[in-house]
Amino acid sequence: MASSEDNLSTWSCKRVARWLREEGFGEYVELLCTQHRLDGLSLLALTEADLRSPPLGLSVLGDIKRLALALRRLQRQNQAQLEELGLRPTDCLPATLGAAGPEWGYNAVDGRCNGGDRLCNGAELRLRDSNRSGYRSGGQLCHTHSNGKCRQHLAGRLDPEVWKTVISAIYVMFVFGFTSFVMVLVHERVPDMRTYPPLPDIFLDSVPRIPWAFAMAEACGLILCYIFLLIVLLHKHRSILFRRLCSLMGTVFLLRCFTMFVTSLSVPGQHLQCSSKMYGDTWGKIQRALAIWSGFGMTLTGVHTCGDYMFSGHTVVLTMLNFFVTEYTPRSWNLIHTISWVLNLFGIFFILAAHEHYSIDVFIAFYITTRLFLYYHTLANTRAYQQSRRARIWFPMFSFFECNVNGPVPNQYHWPFSRPAFMKTLIG
Numbered sequence: 001m002a003s004s005e006d007n008l009s010t011w012s013c014k015r016v017a018r019w020l021r022e023e024g025f026g027e028y029v030e031l032l033c034t035q036h037r038l039d040g041l042s043l044l045a046l047t048e049a050d051l052r053s054p055p056l057g058l059s060v061l062g063d064i065k066r067l068a069l070a071l072r073r074l075q076r077q078n079q080a081q082l083e084e085l086g087l088r089p090t091d092c093l094p095a096t097l098g099a100a101g102p103e104w105g106y107n108a109v110d111g112r113c114n115g116g117d118r119l120c121n122g123a124e125l126r127l128r129d130s131n132r133s134g135y136r137s138g139g140q141l142c143h144t145h146s147n148g149k150c151r152q153h154l155a156g157r158l159d160p161e162v163w164k165t166v167i168s169a170i171y172v173m174f175v176f177g178f179t180s181f182v183m184v185l186v187h188e189r190v191p192d193m194r195t196y197p198p199l200p201d202i203f204l205d206s207v208p209r210i211p212w213a214f215a216m217a218e219a220c221g222l223i224l225c226y227i228f229l230l231i232v233l234l235h236k237h238r239s240i241l242f243r244r245l246c247s248l249m250g251t252v253f254l255l256r257c258f259t260m261f262v263t264s265l266s267v268p269g270q271h272l273q274c275s276s277k278m279y280g281d282t283w284g285k286i287q288r289a290l291a292i293w294s295g296f297g298m299t300l301t302g303v304h305t306c307g308d309y310m311f312s313g314h315t316v317v318l319t320m321l322n323f324f325v326t327e328y329t330p331r332s333w334n335l336i337h338t339i340s341w342v343l344n345l346f347g348i349f350f351i352l353a354a355h356e357h358y359s360i361d362v363f364i365a366f367y368i369t370t371r372l373f374l375y376y377h378t379l380a381n382t383r384a385y386q387q388s389r390r391a392r393i394w395f396p397m398f399s400f401f402e403c404n405v406n407g408p409v410p411n412q413y414h415w416p417f418s419r420p421a422f423m424k425t426l427i428g
Contacts, residue, residue, distance in 0.1 A: 011040025220347035
């Protein structure tokens with residue numbers, strides 16, 4: 001091996017080629033030294049990620065690991081030159097890691113510290129394992145803003161944060177209760193059908209009413225719900241999935257409270273025996289709201305409501321469950337995805353066929369639900385705005401729930417129970 005007394009920064013391509021042959025990597029001399037003109041300075045900055053990715057693109061794992069270890073030994077022997085070149089982001093290390101001392105650092109184009117949040121993005125740190133003679137990779141160390149505090153964690157490790165999931169569940173249940181109370185208020189303001197007849201609607205005027213269609217729409221929703229619950233049960237990151245569903249569902253229904261309270265549409269069909277109904281005192285309204293809330297607003301549970309037309313809550317539930325099923329299952333599960341979309345689209349058709357909602361109610365519900373789902377997951381998967389002040393102002397709930405989620409959630413499954421044990425093998 002080359003002596004540590006050599007000035008590595010003055011090495012030429014020929015000197016690097018000689019070092020490679022001495023280390024047993026002569027087959028890569030042509031690639032590294034001839035094609036890519038690797039000299040001493042570039043050797044100092046070379047990392048295992050460079051070896052794996054284009055333009056080098058080494059494919060033999062054993063060679064990659066052995067060459068990476070040789071590079072670490074060489075760079076350890078030239079720590080002073082590394083520091084002069086700014087390749088050791090030691091100022092981004094917390095005190096506990098600084099005591100152990102990084103062996104070498106890389107990259108750092110993006111390894112910087114930003115104010116109070118102390119973001120360390122892309123700096124790959126190699127930490128000494130005091131209990132072993134060798135070295136191990138520490139992964140990507142990131143500092144993220146969590147509830148006003150700087151929290152450090154390893155990238156790629158998803159903390160379930162069950163307490164946040166509990167908060168999201170409380171949030172969605174509160175929104176459902178509030179929605180039920182608003183539906184009671186809306187029922188008192190249903191326009192008189194003699195004064196305000198049903199509005200013209202192309203679909204409702206063209207398709208005859210199917211009496212049993214609304215029950216079929218709710219049956220489609222129940223099947224989708226069972227599929228999603230099975231996915232949540234078996235998904236490795238079930239806490240994050242359920243938290244996202246609760247936060248998104250609660251937000252859409254909170255918006256629905258506003259729209260159906262502000263504008264009361266006329267009843268969409270003469271078959272609906274809807275008229276304004278007064279519930280007396282506040283306690284009577286609360287009792288009616290509790291009946292709607294406990295029955296989830298479904299006709300299958302005996303709940304019948306009037307006036308809550310803009311926009312369709314059944315369409316929201318169908319569409320949201322469909323998108324969660326397709327998002328958090330592997331792309332190869334084509335049968336599940338097909339069933340999910342069929343249930344979603346048929347459920348929407350049955351809502352319209354039952355003449356329970358105007359077409360615009362269903363269209364707006366589908367559009368708002370899909371856009372909110374896509375915007376939320378785009379921001380979460382790209383980590384855009386998660387740590388910015390703008391996110392904490394305009395998207396406080398997103399910033400709170402997603403501040404410690406690093407990138408897309410992988411679709412990994414495992415059996416959550418100890419028995420039956422054979423299910424673990426089937427799920428993998």
